Amino acid sequence: MTLTGKTALVTGASRGIGRAIAERLAADGALVAVHYGSNETAAKETVAGIEQAGGQAFALRAELGVEGDVDTLFAGLERGLAGRPLDILVNNAAIFAGKLDEVSPAEFDRLFAVNVRAPYFIVQRARSLLADHGRVINVSSGATRIALPETAYAMSKGALDALGRNLANQLGDRGITVNTVAPGVTDTDMNSWLRESPGAGDAMAAMTALGRIGRSPDIAAAVAFLASPDAGWVTGTWLDVSGGLFLGPRPQPAG
Numbered sequence: 713m714t715l716t717g718k719t720a721l722v723t724g725a726s727r728g729i730g731r732a733i734a735e736r737l738a739a740d741g742a743l744v745a746v747h748y749g750s751n752e753t754a755a756k757e758t759v760a761g762i763e764q765a766g767g768q769a770f771a772l773r774a775e776l777g778v779e780g781d782v783d784t785l786f787a788g789l790e791r792g793l794a795g796r797p798l799d800i801l802v803n804n805a806a807i808f809a810g811k812l813d814e815v816s817p818a819e820f821d822r823l824f825a826v827n828v829r830a831p832y833f834i835v836q837r838a839r840s841l842l843a844d845h846g847r848v849i850n851v852s853s854g855a856t857r858i859a860l861p862e863t864a865y866a867m868s869k870g871a872l873d874a875l876g877r878n879l880a881n882q883l884g885d886r887g888i889t890v891n892t893v894a895p896g897v898t899d900t901d902m903n904s905w906l907r908e909s910p911g912a913g914d915a916m917a918a919m920t921a922l923g924r925i926g927r928s929p930d931i932a933a934a935v936a937f938l939a940s941p942d943a944g945w946v947t948g949t950w951l952d953v954s955g956g957l958f959l960g961p962r963p964q965p966a967g
């Protein structure tokens with residue numbers, strides 16, 4: 713219970729990696745704001761699961777990437793926190809986009825509005841609400857380390873990587889740490905092709921040093937470390953949480 717008495721906002725916590733992060737931070741003792749865009753049922757399930765496990769959480773709806781998104785988000789957050797500061801901000805919500813030829817200008821703009829503009833202005837607004845010695849953790853992607861065909865998505869996460877490094881230097885005087893976590897291929901709705909294409913999961917596992925694809929709690933564990941008091945001297949880092957995806961050719965098993 714390293715986070716007892718702390719508060720956290722996890723964006724995109726209704727499903728997938730964000731849900732696992734919210735569950736883990738709540739299990740570690742934090743009161744968690746479970747943010748979502750439209751899937752109220754899933755957000756309520758996240759909150760109910762946390763409460764059944766003895767934790768504290770509340771759901772918070774705000775569609776990101778539209779006019780007034782950050783105002784809506786912080787109105788709900790401040791209501792839920794009822795005068796308490798924010799100790800942990802996890803910028804996790806994001807959308808995916810297709811290959812170079814598949815992305816229209818409108819899709820490109822929406823991608824950057826959700827994946828880049830929203831975290832930027834969330835951080836801008838959160839600064840006054842964040843407690844000294846607080847934590848900011850951005851969820852990027854291994855797609856900024858390797859060259860995948862989904863160019864625009866990788867570009868948006870590259871911008872988030874730059875935001876993390878830059879912020880770490882600006883918020884350090886208040887003891888606030890800012891770090892970036894980069895998952896590899898993780899079994900969530902964003903990767904529905906893993907469940908739909910036979911053999912896809914095995915193929916990705918074969919390109920991963922630890923021999924399997926990621927699960928959302930794997931990512932949540934890394935975020936929980938960065939949110940914990942033990943990580944107080946860790947800032948400005950980019951942490952690969954991919955199980956060693958695409959490190960290079962893997963040796964063939966003997967025989």
Ligand SMILES: NC(=O)c1ccc[n+]([C@@H]2O[C@H](COP(=O)([O-])OP(=O)(O)OC[C@H]3O[C@@H](n4cnc5c(N)ncnc54)[C@H](OP(=O)(O)O)[C@@H]3O)[C@@H](O)[C@H]2O)c1
Nearest residue numbers: 724726727728729749750751775776806853897898900902
């Ligand atoms: N899965 C992977 O393999 C993988 C790999 C590398 C990095 N990542 C990163 O990990 C993070 C989580 O990914 P995931 O796989 O868990 O995604 P996911 O399963 O698709 O869940 C996305 C979450 O973000 C919310 N969201 C999406 N668009 C939103 C918007 N416009 N406004 C508000 N909320 C919005 C969704 O809310 P609703 O439920 O309301 O729609 C949902 O809670 C993302 O930053 C992603 O880029 C994922």
